[in-house]
Amino acid sequence: MKKVLVLITLLTTVAFYGCVHQPEKWTHEEVKYIDTGISSDAWALVPAGPFFQGQFKNLNHLKNLDYDYEIMVTDVTNLQYARYLNEALAAGKIKVEGNDVKGFYPGEEYTGFRHERKIGPGYYLYYALERPGSRIKFDGKTFTVDKGFENHPATMVTWFGARGYCEFYGWRLPTEAEWEKAARGTEDFRAYPWGNEITPHHANYDLSNKEIRKILGVKHGITTPVGFFNGRSYEGFQTVNARSPYGLYDMAGNVWQWVADKHEKMSDRFMKGGSWMNYDVYLRIWSYNSSLPWNYYIDVGFRCVRDHKPETQGNQEGESQKVEN
Amino acid sequence: MKFLKERLEYLFSSTKGLVLVAISLISLVTAIWGTLSGPMVEWGVKDITVRLLGMKLDPFFREGRIIMLYHTIAMAVIAIEVYLMTSIIPMKKFYKLTINAAVTVGYLSSMIFGLGFAYFGRNWILHGLFLFGLSLMFFTGLLLAVALWPWNKNYRVASPEYAHTKSGMDLERAAFFTMVVATLGSSLFGAVAGAYFGNGFETFLAENTVRFAHKTPLQLGIIGHLHIMLTLIAVAITLIVGRWLDFKGIYHKIAMPLMIFGTIVITLGVWMVVPFELIAHMIIYVGSTFIMLAALMLVIYGWRKLIRERLNELGIEKAGFFRGLKALLHDPLKFGALWQMVFMNFTVSGVGIFMAIKLDEIFRVWPWREERVTLTGHWHVLAALIATIILMYYADMVGLKGKVRQWFGWILLIGSDVAFAGATIYSLKRLFVNAYYQEPLVSKIFLAMDVGLAAVLVILALLLLWRLFDLFKGEGIWKREKENPEVEVAKTSTGPVA
Numbered sequence: 001m002k003k004v005l006v007l008i009t010l011l012t013t014v015a016f017y018g019c020v021h022q023p024e025k026w027t028h029e030e031v032k033y034i035d036t037g038i039s040s041d042a043w044a045l046v047p048a049g050p051f052f053q054g055q056f057k058n059l060n061h062l063k064n065l066d067y068d069y070e071i072m073v074t075d076v077t078n079l080q081y082a083r084y085l086n087e088a089l090a091a092g093k094i095k096v097e098g099n100d101v102k103g104f105y106p107g108e109e110y111t112g113f114r115h116e117r118k119i120g121p122g123y124y125l126y127y128a129l130e131r132p133g134s135r136i137k138f139d140g141k142t143f144t145v146d147k148g149f150e151n152h153p154a155t156m157v158t159w160f161g162a163r164g165y166c167e168f169y170g171w172r173l174p175t176e177a178e179w180e181k182a183a184r185g186t187e188d189f190r191a192y193p194w195g196n197e198i199t200p201h202h203a204n205y206d207l208s209n210k211e212i213r214k215i216l217g218v219k220h221g222i223t224t225p226v227g228f229f230n231g232r233s234y235e236g237f238q239t240v241n242a243r244s245p246y247g248l249y250d251m252a253g254n255v256w257q258w259v260a261d262k263h264e265k266m267s268d269r270f271m272k273g274g275s276w277m278n279y280d281v282y283l284r285i286w287s288y289n290s291s292l293p294w295n296y297y298i299d300v301g302f303r304c305v306r307d308h309k310p311e312t313q314g315n316q317e318g319e320s321q322k323v324e325n
Numbered sequence: 326m327k328f329l330k331e332r333l334e335y336l337f338s339s340t341k342g343l344v345l346v347a348i349s350l351i352s353l354v355t356a357i358w359g360t361l362s363g364p365m366v367e368w369g370v371k372d373i374t375v376r377l378l379g380m381k382l383d384p385f386f387r388e389g390r391i392i393m394l395y396h397t398i399a400m401a402v403i404a405i406e407v408y409l410m411t412s413i414i415p416m417k418k419f420y421k422l423t424i425n426a427a428v429t430v431g432y433l434s435s436m437i438f439g440l441g442f443a444y445f446g447r448n449w450i451l452h453g454l455f456l457f458g459l460s461l462m463f464f465t466g467l468l469l470a471v472a473l474w475p476w477n478k479n480y481r482v483a484s485p486e487y488a489h490t491k492s493g494m495d496l497e498r499a500a501f502f503t504m505v506v507a508t509l510g511s512s513l514f515g516a517v518a519g520a521y522f523g524n525g526f527e528t529f530l531a532e533n534t535v536r537f538a539h540k541t542p543l544q545l546g547i548i549g550h551l552h553i554m555l556t557l558i559a560v561a562i563t564l565i566v567g568r569w570l571d572f573k574g575i576y577h578k579i580a581m582p583l584m585i586f587g588t589i590v591i592t593l594g595v596w597m598v599v600p601f602e603l604i605a606h607m608i609i610y611v612g613s614t615f616i617m618l619a620a621l622m623l624v625i626y627g628w629r630k631l632i633r634e635r636l637n638e639l640g641i642e643k644a645g646f647f648r649g650l651k652a653l654l655h656d657p658l659k660f661g662a663l664w665q666m667v668f669m670n671f672t673v674s675g676v677g678i679f680m681a682i683k684l685d686e687i688f689r690v691w692p693w694r695e696e697r698v699t700l701t702g703h704w705h706v707l708a709a710l711i712a713t714i715i716l717m718y719y720a721d722m723v724g725l726k727g728k729v730r731q732w733f734g735w736i737l738l739i740g741s742d743v744a745f746a747g748a749t750i751y752s753l754k755r756l757f758v759n760a761y762y763q764e765p766l767v768s769k770i771f772l773a774m775d776v777g778l779a780a781v782l783v784i785l786a787l788l789l790l791w792r793l794f795d796l797f798k799g800e801g802i803w804k805r806e807k808e809n810p811e812v813e814v815a816k817t818s819t820g821p822v823a
Contacts, residue, residue: 263537
């Protein structure tokens with residue numbers, strides 16, 4: 001009996017080692033293209049006013065943003081990011097060194113606090129090419145996107161790269177408060193952008209990802225095209241129209257989103273929204289994640305905000321007003 | 326009526342019965358609440374549990390629910406340790422009865438009403454009764470400290486082989502006393518901060534604050550509280566296991582002063598986290614080194630003893646390495662309890678030290694969520710290791726013998742260690758594999774963890790079912806345990822117990 005148990009232990013150990021398989025070179029892959037019908041160029045207006053920020057509904061957490069602003073209806077897609085890289089390269093705003101796309105960051109105040117990193121002016125990583133999970137490739141002249149991933153959220157983008165994208169077009173990353181207000185709205189105090197219940201039909205997260213893999217024809221965890229959870233059915237998988245009160249998609253699940261804020265006296269930047277890799281608890285509006293601004297991940301993307309200029313405002317049906325970029 | 330009265334008398338007045346009730350309740354809570362997370366969610370079991378029991382899982386109060394859940398389980402574990410202490414340490418019968426009664430009502434109140442409040446609709450009366458239960462547990466601690474007063478001249482060391490002072494003070498009793506006093510202070514430490522956050526219901530999980538540059542004194546209080554309470558529960562079980570194995574001789578004489586000093590130092594270190602966070606960590610390291618050295622003494626003593634006793638049984642006077650090893654592994658329960666203390670160094674202390682050394686180079690490069698997983702993982706493993714040690718002692722206490730003892734012991738040991746090793750590898754997975762390729766590893770780890778934990782839960786369920794059916798027998802084991810209600814150990818002190 002002891003021999004059997006020892007054998008089981010040995011086999012388990014061997015199995016662990018057997019699972020750690022990493023090819024030396026990243027091979028780009030293709031997936032089935034799915035049109036969700038949601039435009040990644042749309043913006044939503046978030047009007048000035050008070051809202052509850054965070055987990056607890058009491059007056060201490062009643063915040064006020066006294067200005068209107070607009071936020072992207074979806075995360076920035078691979079196609080948008082590749083287009084930006086091409087434009088920024090042509091404009092001399094970024095450079096490519098090996099597999100690193102780099103751009104300039106003016107640096108920030110350093111207080112010398114424990115664990116804080118010194119970030120001076122200089123060129124920092126924007127996008128990680130040819131790493132496992134990279135969906136954008138560079139042939140020496142042009143950035144292109146792997147087939148089928150065009151409307152998936154851009155991942156493998158660092159905080160610097162997300163900021164660089166927004167600033168290139170005259171926009172900026174949302175603050176945590178702007179992000180939360182856009183996700184929750186002001187009508188009620190909800191846990192998720194669509195309400196208080198979550199099922200695999202609401203968002204791309206741990207529980208739904210297995211179904212999503214089947215639809216996209218892959219065997220590993222994967223992002224969904226932006227705006228996927230919009231009430232449509234994909235090969236029999238019925239989604240819920242999981243918009244936020246302002247008409248935003250993917251504010252919970254799919255990919256974490258870099259925001260402008262960082263931990264006080266630290267260099268780690270916050271991310272919001274949770275990703276396809278996470279349990280539902282991370283998808284709650286107040287949940288957060290954080291990392292250093294030069295790090296990139298397969299499940300972290302971003303979206304931008306911009307000041308609201310009434311003359312750019314167009315009217316669309318629904319709760320929110322959106323303009324085409 | 327007599328049938329019921331006799332069983333209730335056994336379950337609520339004998340040490341073995343009380344331990345059985347507490348283990349059963351923890352198992353029941355673990356079995357039910359375990360369906361709310363992990364693969365059970367994916368398999369749809371969570372939905373069934375929630376619907377069947379009418380649970381209300383509001384996403385806003387998840388953190389509060391979790392805090393109450395592990396407080397209720399912790400109270401039951403503390404109750405088990407208290408029952409064992411009142412049985413193995415000589416004290417007056419009045420204290421023993423009062424302490425056992427108070428701790429029983431205390432943990433049952435906190436468990437029943439705490440879970441009722443957290444998971445079944447947030448009724449404030451239930452919350453009040455939960456706090457009543459916690460208060461009663463505190464009162465029990467005060468009584469226990471009085472009962473264990475080591476300077477009481479009625480309780481002198483029983484044999485010169487046990488650690489003692491020149492005046493004959495029993496140092497093991499003093500170690501238990503120190504642990505109890507440290508626990509009382511540390512529970513207050515948490516209660517003050519807990520009352521603040523609990524009143525406003527702005528609860529938070531300590532691991533969520535790990536990257537906050539500035540933590541408020543009350544946040545630091547919570548962080549300190551959870552660390553020291555688990556540490557002291559671990560100290561208590563180490564001392565209890567020492568008595569189970571009749572820890573004595575030179576190792577005992579070295580270990581007890583180390584344990585007393587270590588407990589004092591680590592407790593003061595944790596309390597100092599609030600005013601002097603940076604220095605406090607150094608003090609904690611010093612304290613934990615003393616405690617771990619004391620535990621090492623116990624492991625050395627215990628394993629040597631196990632080998633010696635087995636070889637004597639076989640009539641072998643001298644044995645080589647492999648025979649010695651075979652003798653050591655003969656009893657999975659006694660070997661296992663000590664092995665878990667060693668294993669703890671790989672899965673808890675080792676991970677903690679590694680994190681501290683490589684924080685900026687590795688852990689702060691990972692997203693916060695990954696750092697949080699590692700933090701959460703290492704204390705879950707410690708808590709679960711303590712639980713397995715208690716189960717090993719209990720299995721020995723109820724007299725598992727022969728093949729049943731072997732199967733129970735080895736499945737418990739290997740099943741739990743596979744699960745804990747899996748949890749550790751999972752929490753450190755980014756060291757071995759790129760995030761993009763981690764899924765096959767994670768799937769296999771989860772499978773191994775699930776199989777390991779399932780094996781543990783199945784044998785535990787079998788043990789408890791056996792005990793449940795036994796209660797229906799007229800002359801079952803329960804009857805023998807009722808007639809012989811105390812845990813049989815060699816006592817370190819002599820003194821009045823009437």
